[in-house]
Amino acid sequence: MEDWGPVIVAVILFVLLSPGLLFQIPGHRGCMEFFNFQTSAAAIMVHALLYFASISVFLLVLKLHLYLG
Structure with a gap:
């Protein structure tokens, strides 16, 4: 596991x-x-929806990746 961006x-x-x-x-x-x-x-429900939308934007739309080592 070299891609630490999603984590x-x-x-x-x-x-x-x-x-x-x-x-x-x-x-x-x-x-x-x-x-x-x-x-x-x-x-909790509102913040869960905000979390899902934010993580979708960062990981799927922007394709954020961070490789260490």
């Missing part, structure tokens, strides 16, 4: 799109909340 992109997107870590859509009190460290079922 690195997946880990970075997973951390950045974790509901409640940086932002949460939909929030408990509004449309969007920042740094609240809480989550809900609706937020």
